[in-house]
Amino acid sequence: xxxxxPVTDRSRLRRSHERGDFDRAAINAILDxxxxxxxxxxxxxxxxxTPTLQWREGNHVYWHGSxxxxxxxxxxxxxxxxxVAILDGFVLARSGMHHSVNSRSVMLFGKAxxxxxxxxxxxxxxxxxxxxxxGRYEMLRPDHDQDLKATTVLGLEIAEGAAKVRSGPxxxxxxxxxxxxWAGELPVRMVIGEPVPDPRxxxxxxxxxxxxxxxxx
Amino acid sequence: xxxxxPVTDRSRLRRSHERGDFDRAAINAILDxxxxxxxxxxxxxxxxxTPTLQWREGNHVYWHGSxxxxxxxxxxxxxxxxxVAILDGFVLARSGMHHSVNSRSVMLFGKAxxxxxxxxxxxxxxxxxxxxxxGRYEMLRPDHDQDLKATTVLGLEIAEGAAKVRSGPxxxxxxxxxxxxWAGELPVRMVIGEPVPDPRxxxxxxxxxxxxxxxxx
Numbered sequence: 001x002x003x004x005x006p007v008t009d010r011s012r013l014r015r016s017h018e019r020g021d022f023d024r025a026a027i028n029a030i031l032d033x034x035x036x037x038x039x040x041x042x043x044x045x046x047x048x049x050t051p052t053l054q055w056r057e058g059n060h061v062y063w064h065g066s067x068x069x070x071x072x073x074x075x076x077x078x079x080x081x082x083x084v085a086i087l088d089g090f091v092l093a094r095s096g097m098h099h100s101v102n103s104r105s106v107m108l109f110g111k112a113x114x115x116x117x118x119x120x121x122x123x124x125x126x127x128x129x130x131x132x133x134x135g136r137y138e139m140l141r142p143d144h145d146q147d148l149k150a151t152t153v154l155g156l157e158i159a160e161g162a163a164k165v166r167s168g169p170x171x172x173x174x175x176x177x178x179x180x181x182w183a184g185e186l187p188v189r190m191v192i193g194e195p196v197p198d199p200r201x202x203x204x205x206x207x208x209x210x211x212x213x214x215x216x217x
Numbered sequence: 218x219x220x221x222x223p224v225t226d227r228s229r230l231r232r233s234h235e236r237g238d239f240d241r242a243a244i245n246a247i248l249d250x251x252x253x254x255x256x257x258x259x260x261x262x263x264x265x266x267t268p269t270l271q272w273r274e275g276n277h278v279y280w281h282g283s284x285x286x287x288x289x290x291x292x293x294x295x296x297x298x299x300x301v302a303i304l305d306g307f308v309l310a311r312s313g314m315h316h317s318v319n320s321r322s323v324m325l326f327g328k329a330x331x332x333x334x335x336x337x338x339x340x341x342x343x344x345x346x347x348x349x350x351x352g353r354y355e356m357l358r359p360d361h362d363q364d365l366k367a368t369t370v371l372g373l374e375i376a377e378g379a380a381k382v383r384s385g386p387x388x389x390x391x392x393x394x395x396x397x398x399w400a401g402e403l404p405v406r407m408v409i410g411e412p413v414p415d416p417r418x419x420x421x422x423x424x425x426x427x428x429x430x431x432x433x434x
Contacts, residue, residue: 036304038255040266049257049266051302051322085268087253087407092428095357096346097364105268129313140312141393147314169415176358182422186431187410190304198386198400205399211309214403 026163030084030106031056033217034190035132039063040081041112043074054082055128056158061108062115062124064153072152075112082108082156089187093170094179100166102185108161115153118145124153133210190216243380247301247323248273250434251407252349256280257298258329260291271299272345273375278325279332279341281370289369292329299325299373306404310387311396317383319402325378332370335362341370350427407433 037054040047050071054063061082065072088102115121125148126137170183195211254271257264267288269280278299282289306319332338342365343354387400412428 036302038257038266038268038300038302040255040257040264040298042259042262042264045259045262046296046326047257047259047264047298049255049298049300049324051255051300051320053318079263081257081264081266083255083266083268085253085255089410089413090349090431092350092353093357095364096342096354096360097368099346101270103268107266109263125313129316132307133309136309137313139398140310141396141398143313147312151314169413169417172417177417178419179358180419180422181356181358182425182428183415183418185413185415186428187413188407189410190405190407193306193404193406196306196386196402196404198402200386200389200394201400202395202397205397208399211399211403214307 023163024158026165027106027108027158027161028056029217030086030104030163030165031061031158033104034084034086037061037063037082037084039075040083041071041075041078048074053128054084055131057124057127059158060155061158062128062153062155064125064128064151067150067152069152072154075154076114076152078111079109080112080156082106087188088167089185091166091170091185092183094172094176094181094183098170098172098176100170102167102187104163104165106161106163108156108158110156110160112154112156115155118148121148121151121153124155125151133208133214136208136210139208192216240380241375243382244323244325244375244378245273246434247303247321247380247382248278248375250321251301251303254278254280254299254301256292257300258288258292258295265291270345271301272348274341274344276375277372278375279345279370279372281342281345281368284367284369286369289371292371293331293369295328296326297329297373299323304405305384306402308383308387308402309400311389311393311398311400315387315389315393317387319384319404321380321382323378323380325373325375327373327377329371329373332372335365338365338368338370341372342368350425350431353425353427356425409433 035053040049052063054061085105091100093099129137252270255266257266271278271280302322308317310316346354
């Protein structure tokens, strides 16, 4: 079950980049398909990986968190690695070795920056909410100054990294195709369920359209 | 939308640990529910995050990859961070600030070790396949020595880390509950689809039971 998900390092990425694998359309499509991401960073020489949500605006990805978070403070201005990985299915082969997964993933590298300007931060947070649920931000109680101070938004330019995609059936060794073993794909996908209204919703508040329109890419 | 997913650092973990948040039952349940993970590591002071699959055996998590992978070579014997994050739903509040996600996540820290003994490695890979698809490993073409040499298995003792779980409705500020805004949860889950047989399956090969029995936890 090797090569299950992309195993990548910077030297390979640089070479990939030269080979044209730094495919911005592919990278954008994966970032836009799945908000869940992992942000890797280093404190005192040790690695940390924080799961969070990312959103893309043009040439940048953004993520956010509490301004009190030591994690976010330790990501600002330093090298980070932002990874999005989407599991599309298990690939069942005729040997353990050739089991794999179908997946789409992106790894991005670079120095994270903090969005300092309050107005810009507000706009970014609005786009984050509306990117998931179009039109929702305008329906909400507007952000207080205090909310904005309590929130840190970090960004990364999409400049170094790679996308990797695997799809399709297993690739077995030629003699193994003669074996009477079921092989194939078991597709996986993320779906949304029925919305659960907050018990404290006011009577007569109607369900917004953006709720049932949500889809993972 | 702060505190969307756990933002954790080692100092908090140590304190959490002391508070008893190092809950092995919760950690095990999350690791066992979702094989997808992110492995964070450091090369030349820079962070890398590689998505891969993990499996647990008792007090350890394991992952694997190609022996030729620079990533895996750079994880052996050094500090890594293994994170599993499961998105259970979006939490839609009455202000942008209190939007969140329901999720279960685990962060584990420690030095990764390589499983050197070939027999032990073989057993681990067998358990990995059977952990996902019970009984499958015994149906497969047995691993060649060459397969085993080409595969590196790394492990990490479950000793330092934390689990974090959020569930339930949004937590809005008290005055905001008077606003006529729909709030609630939009559940998310990972599901399997219809198996896709390899076009090269032999005639009459039957679909194994382990295929449709698979579930994410």
